[in-house]
Amino acid sequence: MKNIAPKLPAEQYEKNFMDLHPPFTNNSAVAEANRCLYCYDSPCMKACPTHIDISTFIKKISTGNLLGSAKTIYESNWVPLTCAKACPVAVLCEGACVFNAKGERPIEIGRLQRFAIENYFEKDMPALFQKLPKNGKSVGIVGSGPAGLACSAELSLMGYEVTIYEANKIPGGLNTWGIAPYKMRREDSLKEVELVKSFGVDLKTEVMIGKTITVDDLLKKHDAVFLGVGLGESPQLSIPGEDLTGVVGALDFIEKVKTENWEDVHVGKSVAVIGAGNTSIDAATEAKRLGADHVYIIYRRSDIEMSAYDFEYELAKKDGIVFHFLTSPKRIIGKDFVEGIECLKMKLGEPDNRGKRKSVPIPGSEFIIPVDMIIKAIGQETKSNFLSSIPKITLDDEGCVIVDPTTYQTNNPTIFAGGDCINGGKEVVNAAYDGKRAAYGIDKFLSIPKGGK
């Protein structure tokens, strides 16, 4: 990089990446839990994609039944610590809280869930569920992200022999590698992995299906396979200068930040993030918190069309991120290193076939933003190469695996899938739900006697 932002004192990094939402103390958790109305058939529960019985787990916090509270949460969700810290609660459970309609502050459900689960881990994870005896059947899980973990936990308790194959050295998928450190640290995700392992799940890391083990061998070895492989690389911007030093993918950048070796992650003095989704905001705020002087988000449509949540937008603005809306990158300028980005001003046109208004360039509106680093955050592509190598599964136009919506079974009856690889990229909580539901699908499939109907 041409101009690397100077490194910060160690305590400044820790301050910058401190919890956005600090934990409750015991008293404050009980006070907040007592504020909950204990609604019946509550709207928050319906709004949670995993349908956690929220008012019940909160009631249990108020009575001091913290183990019971954790159990209520785990009955619906196997990665509740990650969900508590990374879920967009304002648009899910807390957004549905009846207090909103009452004109009052919603219950802090995310923080209460964190309180219950952190207490559970502090108490060294006493067993909450009885494992059924082994049924002699085996399931292979590809990927140890939230979908894979949820599926593994559920199947393992049902008595299946479960093996997870994880390509990375450190497991947890995006829970470990993709969540901004001021929301959640890596160790939290690893605790959730440990819990699932404690059910007897065999976790094999640094195993790449298709390389370390062939797809054929995988299918032969197990009675069923679950694919929770997530997504792949950021797509190319397809503009000149993209190969200059200083152009990085958002996921690669965030993954580096998640090593928590702050000093080793170089950021430019000026950074441009291309795209305005939630990942873009993460990348931009992380760059800023690593010491970048100027961070810009460049998006070709307006703030109305951007997919970042309001609270993420607010966070970015608070961090001093400058938004260039209706701006499209034209080319990256520089000799060996990135020196700037030339952009075009845009205006909004007619809606496209998805209903999003198209952005149309304004001729002659070119301008240059001098930057040292460019982070590409315009979404992720599916792992189409890998997925096409799997026999008899079908992909949709976007490259997502097509599954039955209730059983999560693919076209290949022994293969099931869930998480980002079937939805193109949603929340952790959606993946957790898919994994759990797929486990039921797998159990249903494997419970049919061979040769029977």
Place this chain on the structure above:
Amino acid sequence: MVDLSINCAGIKSPNPFWLASAPPSNSAYQNCKAFEQGWGGTVWKTIGEPVMNVFNRYGGLDYNGQKIFGLNNIELISDRPIEINLKEIAETKKLWPDRAVVVSLMVESKRETWHEIVKRTIDTGCDGIELNYGCPHGMSERGMGAAVGQVPEYCKMITEWVTEVSTIPVLVKLTPNVSNIQLPARAAKAAGAHGISLINTINSIIGVNLDTFELRPNVGGLGGHGGYAGPAVKPIALHLLSQVAIDTEVNLPISGIGGISNWRDALEFILLGASSVQVCTAVMHYGFRIVEDMIEGMSNWMESKGITSLDQIRGKSLSRINDFGNFDLLNKTIARIDQKKCIHCNLCYIACEDTAHQCIDLTEENGNSKTEVREKDCVGCALCSLVCPVENCISMVRIDDGSASKTWNQLNEEFRKSGKQMTWENLAEFQHKHGIEIH
């Protein structure tokens, strides 16, 4: 301008708010500080026999995060010698001539002892005497406090010993730990008392520690019953107050006590017949400063109602107290839910469905739950409106026109006249005639 001044059995104060005889009114320092902040009077913490307290004296009952919803204590009467108290009482009264200084007394049950303490107390220049017949712990085991209040004969005897020498008003403070509060009140009246104070604290054990199995408060591993006070006891106090206030055999001014925390509580006591009100737990929780809001809130309320003196409202709600047999059986009210205000917590549904009369339907509309009262089945019990967290969302609406009024007593009389027995069948016929279906 409104006038908050009161006269309770000849004891006058610029407002009805007195400190109750308790830890807050233990010393000249405390009582003078309270007067500075606006308290109208004080009942000096009970003086009398030598006592020694234990260190841990209070236990709090918290509820849903609210601290000290109830407070229990095992503190005894003043643990300072009589001489010091009497000296401080005299000094305080001299400094604050316009405030009511009442002195609470408790000595052994000997006529001479009572005569002596009463005379010495009057010498301080105080405005009145309150006889502590209520203390339920520590003193009662020694034949004082509640041990007196629970036996009308003792109550009468000792009160007579006091009234026969007293030249100032005598209030008798009653214990609620009796089955009929009117009996000791009548005994006090018969003995010449000038007024009644009630209630003293209620016998209680505040709780058990689930780790150590010890009681709270815990004195070196031991505990026992203590006196219960605070907001939680207010409804009991209001009832006992009303029982004494409506008793024509008593007919004495009353100083109301029991869970009064603010001007609203105070007004309820006054509406049920209290002349002054005494406060303890609320000041123990927040300090003397709460009196500012009590005075201001009560004044503002009176002004808004066009009331200029508390005499205009004292006992005004007593005429509403009646027997169940005189309540109108055909005064039909039902619950109505304002769908625009509903926040879909469904608490009304589950309360009615599980514990009342299963007359709220839970359905789904536009992705939201919808709760609706089946009006023909609603018995108007009001539980749903009580659990509803939204103001004025569920209202209890009267649906009869009042023309068919009938009380239980009238119905029995009607049956008797027409030669009918009070049987389930005859009752069902009456209900059916008036469109009431019990299912």
